[in-house]
Amino acid sequence: MPDNAVFRALCRRRFLQFLAGSPVLAGAALGAGGRTFGAYQAAPPIGNPGDALDVFDFEAVVRETMPPAHYGYMASGSDDDASLALNREGFARYAIRPRRLVDVRQVDTSVTLFGRRWPSPITLAPVGGQRMFHPDGELAAARAARVDGHLQILSTMSGHSVEDVTEARGGPVWYQLYPQGSLEVARALVARAEAAGSSVIVLTIDLLAGRNMQTSARFARMDTRNCESCHDPENPFGMKPMIAGLDPDVAATMGPNTAVDWDFVRRLRDSVRGRLLIKGVESGEDAAMAVGDAGLDGVIVSNHGGRAAQTGRGTIEALPEVVEAVGGRAPVLVDGGFRRGTDMFKALALGAAAVSIGRPYVWGMGAFGQAGVERVLEIMDAEFRRTMRQAGVTSVDGIDPSYVVRR
Ligand SMILES: Cc1cc2nc3c(=O)[nH]c(=O)nc-3n(C[C@H](O)[C@H](O)[C@H](O)COP(=O)(O)O)c2cc1C
Structure with missing residues (x-):
């Protein structure tokens, strides 16, 4: 009988092989770590960033080392993970049209959002409970973002407070808000984030209908650890300092029983001093409403990394209709499946002002803490800069729709 750890590793490998064999996932989301093309080069996981x-390469490390329940929660999409896979596949439906013989010695990758310049279009998407991946959690992400000045969006479900993360980042973060069903609670969270310096609030709207995370549930069944030392059933939000003090009934309300609609958004708008964006937009209609009648300052095209509704469309394919509906009135950001500089280039060509990554920096963090997140950002920045050079563009403003073609 193999010992427990070996047995668990065998189960995990079998399970991943099973998932990789599913027709939807073949070579896409989990099986080959998400590399879309080429053989998955079987090599031992890397030992340093x-x-x-x-x-x-970071995903391959956490696949072996992260506790199964945490890995499954992070990796999971919804239902059969189709939207998760389609986020990646969507990029292959667009090709880059390069221009040659351009002097690309000097390339400027910076973008401007609400009057502030950021050296890179990559932002860290809000990811809840990052202490699940590394004890330093959001602080590790903040310190890594600080190195080259990346924008960080902090989740309501953060494992560290907005005050501590702001200090670690060395400046304000954007603050992501779950509506929690109560305008008073939302206002209190906004006030706390604003007091910490956050001048941009991002309201996530794509979990209001509930979700079905089967891969997460399957992995959790393989986890034999005692989870109650961290997940205290008496105090389910004890590890989430931003909502720890809230009435648990309110803190938990994000599903279909939550009365959140456009009227809620308009009333929230009135109590946000800075900018208010919504995250989770996938249609031109919602985008037009957001920047029109609702008076919002921007939208983020997102399907929560394929872990909210099962729409069957990758976010890169929803981006063009949103950009068209917004019509230049506000910035449009996008996330979902960004793993390569070429993915970023395609999104910017289709009209995105910036892109966010979720899982890639979690992989880096789970593998090597802050150093892993830093290296993830460094790799994606380098790939993006190289893609700009290869396409013959020297500034982000110059990346227009003529640089991509639908295949
Ligand atoms: C483990 C995990 C936790 C997440 N938590 C949040 C959250 O608290 N708030 C939120 O708005 N989005 C959350 N997201 C979604 C991300 O902000 C982002 O939309 C998504 O990860 C982008 O896709 P990608 O992981 O393929 O890069 C989470 C995603 C993951 C993977």
Whole structure:
């Protein structure tokens, strides 16, 4: 009988092989770590961040080392993970049209959002409970973002407070808000984030209908650890300092019983001093409503990394209709499946002002803490800069729709 750890590793490998064999996932989301093309180069997982050749190298590490329940929660999409896979596949439906013989010695990758310049279009998407991946959690992400000045969006479900993360980042973060069904609670969270310096609030709207995370549930069944030392059933939000003091009934309300609609958004708008964006937009109609009648300052095209509704469309394919509906009135950001500099280039060409990554920096963090997140950002920045050079563009403003073609 193998010992427990070996047995669990065998189960995990079998399970991943099973998932990789599913027709939807073949070679896409989990099985090959998400590399879309080419053979998955079977090599031992890397031992330090400097050895990583691409962001998938970090995924290979956490696939072996992260507790199964945490890995499954992070990796999971909804239902059969189809939207998760389609986020990646969507990029293959667009091709880059390069221009040659351009002097690309000097390339400027910076973008401007609400009057502030950021050296890179990559932002860290809000990811809840990052202490699940590394004890330093959001602080590790903040310190890594600080190195080259990346924008960080902090989740309501953060494992560290907005005050501590702001200090670690060395400046304000954008603050992501779950509506929690109560305008008073939302206002209190906004006031706390604003007091910490956050001048941009991001309201996530794509979990209001509930979700079905089967992969997460299957992995959790393989986890034999005692989870109650961290997940205290008496105090389910004890590890979430931003909502720890709230009435648990309110803190938990994000599903279909939550009365959140456009009227809620308009009333919230009135109590946000700075900018208010919504995250989770996938249609031109919602985008037009957001920047029109609702008076919002921007939208983020997102399907929660394929872990909210099962729409069957990758976010890169929803981006063009949103950009068209917004019509230049406000910035449009996008996330979902960004793993390569070429993915970023395509999104910017289709009209995105910036892109966010979720899982890639979690892989880096789970593997090597802050150093892993730093290396993930470094790799994606380098790939993006190289893609700009290869396409013959020297500034982000110059990346227009003529640089991509639908295949
Ligand atoms: C483990 C995990 C936790 C997440 N938590 C949040 C959250 O608290 N708030 C939120 O708005 N989005 C959350 N997201 C969604 C991300 O902000 C982002 O939309 C998504 O990860 C982008 O896709 P990608 O992981 O393929 O890069 C989470 C995603 C993951 C993977």
